[in-house]
Amino acid sequence: MTTDAETAVFEEHRPVLMGVAYRMLGRVADAEDVVQEAWLRWSAADRAGVREPPAYLVRITTRLAIDRLRQVKARGEAYVGPWLPEPYATDFGDTVPDTEERAVLADSVSLAVLVVLESLSPLERAVFVLREAFGYPYAEIATMLDRGEPAVRQLAGRARRHVDERRPRYDVDPAQRRDLTERFLAAAAEGDLAGLMDLLAPDVRLVGDSGGKAQAPLRILESADNVGRFLVAVGGKSVPDMSFRFLELNGGPAVLVLSGGMPDSVFQVDVSAGRISSVYVLRNPDKLRSLASA
Incomplete structure (x- = not known):
């Protein structure tokens, strides 16, 4: 039986566990399932022998997330069109006061x-999530994953090189990103192609995720001309009882488009050298359910 104190310990660390699980899986529902399973494991464990509850809980959550990820990869699920993670509300508030730490998270x-x-x-x-996002020492990660420290260091180096080679470079000035997001929304909503062209980098990319369940490009659009014309065409189509809401998703400002008060789509941009370098459009209704109460 779990005492109130032991329940409080788990709830205190739930945000970190959810953060680990989501970064591992990219799916809010799967992450919530993993955290719930971690709670069941915690409830059934002999907690008298647990000296460091935070490390114990992160270890359980990480191993459960690895198992879930392997199951997904083993199924080889086909996805219609480009894939994007399910949007995740991230409001660090006062829990992460350090500016550099907030930027890393x-x-x-x-x-x-x-x-x-x-x-x-x-x-x-x-290894990448535990090391780069949460700063765990290699020795502690090795214990969590039941691997030797040299092997963990090799995994970390390989993962870091892979990510550094492939992730786009963008600016992280929150105020500038918010400003460009607002101007982008206004130009797109008004069908202002010239205004959009002023905001878009020449090599801008638009990634649309519909999963084949809504209208969105089934391939990545490239170049300011292609992206701008697509956005003007989309802006000209009416959405019943449309409204907008700004919120923080995945560490940055985003626009939630509502139809009749329900999520219709999410737009988010990345910024590089003062212009929009990437546009993300999420329209898969399965990935928008968690934003219904946002």
Whole structure:
């Protein structure tokens, strides 16, 4: 039987466990399932022998997430069109006061990084998340994963090189990103192609995720001309009872488009050298359910 104190310990660390699970899986529902399973393991464990509850809970969560990720990869699920992670609300508030730490956490959960993490092996992904996002020492990660420290260091180096080679470079100035997001939304909504062209980098990319369940490009669009014209065409189509809401998703500002008060799509941009370098459009209704109460 779990005491109130032991329940409180788990709840205290739930945000970290959810953060680990989501970065491992890129899916909110799967991450919630993993954290719930970790709670069941915690409830059934002989907690008298647990000297460091935080490390114990992270170890359980990480191993459960690895198992879930291996199951997904083994199924080889086909996905219609480009894939993006399920949007994840990230409001660090006062819990992460250090600016540099906030930037690291925000980057580790960004759409661009999570897309790259999909190409890592489950073990590489676990080591990268624990080391780069949460700063765990190699020795502690080795214990969590039941691996030798030299092997963990090799996994970390391989994962870091892979991510560094493939993730886009962008600016992390929150104020500039918010400003460009607002101007982008206004230009797209008004069908202002000239205004959009002023905001978009020449080599901008638009990644749309619909899973084949809504209208979105089934391939990545490239160049300011192609992206701008697509956005003007989309902006000209009416959405019933449309409204907008700004919120923080995956470490940065995003626009939630609502139809009749329900999520219709999410837009988010990355910024480089003062212009929009990437546009992400999420329209898969399965990935928007968690935002219904946002």
